[in-house]
Amino acid sequence: GAVVSQHPSWVICKSGTSVKIECRSLDFQATTMFWYRQFPKQSLMLMATSNEGSKATYEQGVEKDKFLINHASLTLSTLTVTSAHPEDSSFYICSANTGLGDNEQFFGPGTRLTVL
Amino acid sequence: AQKITQTQPGMFVQEKEAVTLDCTYDTSDPSYGLFWYKQPSSGEMIFLIYQGSYDQQNATEGRYSLNFQKARKSANLVISASQLGDSAMYFCAMREGRGWESKLTFGTGTRLQVTL
Numbered sequence: 001g002a003v004v005s006q007h008p009s010w011v012i013c014k015s016g017t018s019v020k021i022e023c024r025s026l027d028f029q030a031t032t033m034f035w036y037r038q039f040p041k042q043s044l045m046l047m048a049t050s051n052e053g054s055k056a057t058y059e060q061g062v063e064k065d066k067f068l069i070n071h072a073s074l075t076l077s078t079l080t081v082t083s084a085h086p087e088d089s090s091f092y093i094c095s096a097n098t099g100l101g102d103n104e105q106f107f108g109p110g111t112r113l114t115v116l
Numbered sequence: 117a118q119k120i121t122q123t124q125p126g127m128f129v130q131e132k133e134a135v136t137l138d139c140t141y142d143t144s145d146p147s148y149g150l151f152w153y154k155q156p157s158s159g160e161m162i163f164l165i166y167q168g169s170y171d172q173q174n175a176t177e178g179r180y181s182l183n184f185q186k187a188r189k190s191a192n193l194v195i196s197a198s199q200l201g202d203s204a205m206y207f208c209a210m211r212e213g214r215g216w217e218s219k220l221t222f223g224t225g226t227r228l229q230v231t232l
Contacts, residue, residue: 034219043207044161044222091159095220105151105211105220107161 002028002098006108013084014116021079021111023094029074030096034105035067038091050077084115119143120210120223127228129198136183137193137226139208148212150191151220152182155205164206167191198230 003026013019023033031052036044048069049057056069066088068080077096081088093110121140129135141150152164167175167182175182183192195202208223 043224044220046219046221049219093159093161095161104163104166106163107153110159110161112159 002026002096002106004094004096004106004108006092006094006111008111009109010112010114012114012116015085016083018080018082019084019113021081021092021094021113023077023079023096023108025075025096025106028096028098030077031074031099033071033077033094033096035069035077035079036093036095038093038110040091044093047079052077081113084113086115089113089115118223119221120208122208122223122226124226125224127226128231129195129228130231131200132197134194134196135198135228137195137206137208137228139191139193139223141189141191141208141210143189143210143212145212148210150182150184151209151211152180152191152193153207153209153222154202155207155225157204161207165193195228200230200232203228203230 005024007022033050035047037047038044046059047062050069050071052071052074058064071077091110091112095105095107097105119142148169150167154162154164165175165177165180165182167184174184179196181194205225205227207225209220211218211220
């Protein structure tokens, strides 16, 4: 199946700093990617839908100025957590679809963010 | 109202036995898709099986089958011949509409533990 990668796989940062997470589709082009957040022992919650060449669509309650999304190419979307605080510590996962009629959404391996 | 409901926070099954994980959904869209994902402790989301709302037959993928009862709005996952490696979190998810770019909504998950 199609492969989605994320980098970094884990990151620890100080409160107040910004962290960038990359999501790449390795063997296909993705005009749409999705960013999810998962707190410990909880489900995946969609944060935003990232569209290549246009602004992301954020879910209700997600601060777009805090979670900056840039989908600059058909294979790369980035999520930047600005001025991170301990409550932003979470597991961030991206996903994409090949757009070739697949039903499956392919997920990246996730990035574990810890803000001290 | 919850769009996806998984009422079993945890399940135990003995190795080689079959187990059913429950999932009910709520939508008014006539076109939708139902997914099951497995999430081991490493965090990656592993696609297991897909059922489209217009599919006449229940989906099957190896040891996984989906018991789709449209009138009852249920999409239970059946795992046959359980293996120790099946121990993980299992999430049911729904995509509404036909667009492959449509987002997924996840249930709260069921933690499955396979015992000897």
